[in-house]
Amino acid sequence: MSAKIIRLYVESDPQRLDRYIAIQNLVSRTMASRLIGEGRVTLNGTVVTKTSLVPALGDEILVHLQPPRSLAELKPQAIKLDILYEDSDLLAINKPAGMVVHPAPGNPDNTLVNALIHYLGDDLRSIGGVLRPGIVHRLDKDTSGVMLAAKSEIAHQRLVEMLSDKQVHRSYLALCHGSLPDKGVVEGQLGRDPKDRKKIAVLPEGRGRYARTTYQTIARYEVGGRIVSLLCCVLDTGRTHQIRVHLRSLQRPMLGDQVYGQKKEPPFVSMKRQALHSERVCFQHPVSGAQVDVRCPIPEDMQWQLDKLVGSAKI
Secondary structure (H helix, E strand, C coil): CCCEEEEEECCCCCCCHHHHHHHCCCCCHHHHHHHHHCCCEEECCEECCCCCCCCCCCCEEEEEECCCCCHHHCCCCCCCCCEEEECCCEEEEEECCCCCCCCECCECCCCHHHHHHHHHHHHHCCCCCCCCCCECCCCCCCCEEEEEEECCHHHHHHHHHHHHCCCEEEEEEEEEECCCCCEEEEEEEEEEECCEEEEEEEECCCCCEEEEEEEEEEEEEEECCEEEEEEEEEECCCCCCHHHHHHHHCCCCECCCCCCCCCCCCCCCCCCCCCEEEEEEEEECCCCCCEEEEECCCCHHHHHHHHHHHCCEEC
16 A cells, blocks of 8 residues: 555645644644655655754655555554453453553554554454454543554444444543533543644634533642642533543643643642543443443553642542
């Protein structure tokens, strides 16, 4: 299969070539630099290998991306899976923080998909797509907790439809800075941040995609004059970074969030990643019709943070 070619025209704000390619939401800046270094980027028909080159308005950029690999080319890897539930049609996995769900530029292996291919072998049969076999929904790399994967084509199709029709209950535990009302709803349009294409932002009406998160405050803690809240957040829609962006929009960012969080965390914060955990998935089985309710224990790093907070004043 030949490489995919992306054609770009510089329309505004000329800047470094690697950054310009990255903000088009094609690849990460690291991958853009690699593509340029490998001679897979041309500027007005000429191969360029200097990442710091600044193209001019009207310049044409061609980016030669590697063709996607087939399922056969994805490596089965013996990565231990923490399986919370399994039957002949699906399984629920406790995904650890730090694990990427499927291969992508910059993360070609050691993903959940590599582990699933090793665990299920030929039974996976490229269900749901060659690079995301069995994957029904995703969690961010640094979000932990329960995730569903399909083992049959019918289960995959129906689960995707059920998610779209809001027939799958998904709840998350989150630790955020500050206090919120006992219950609330956050909604609005989410899409790529026009100032930073690697981030998601709340956009004006008519742009982006509608997103809605319902939350309930479980507990509040006061530490050194600061308040931290433990929330249960329910996804009414499933958008990229949804809960993280919604809490940020309320000026209540998550503890440890490296993208949407505080620039400098107070000393009591021990989390090195966003304090977000997928703690429950509840749904009607797509084949048998039986009720399935999968719960996932809090991981060690988040439990450690909670233990530190419990030792302080609860309000």
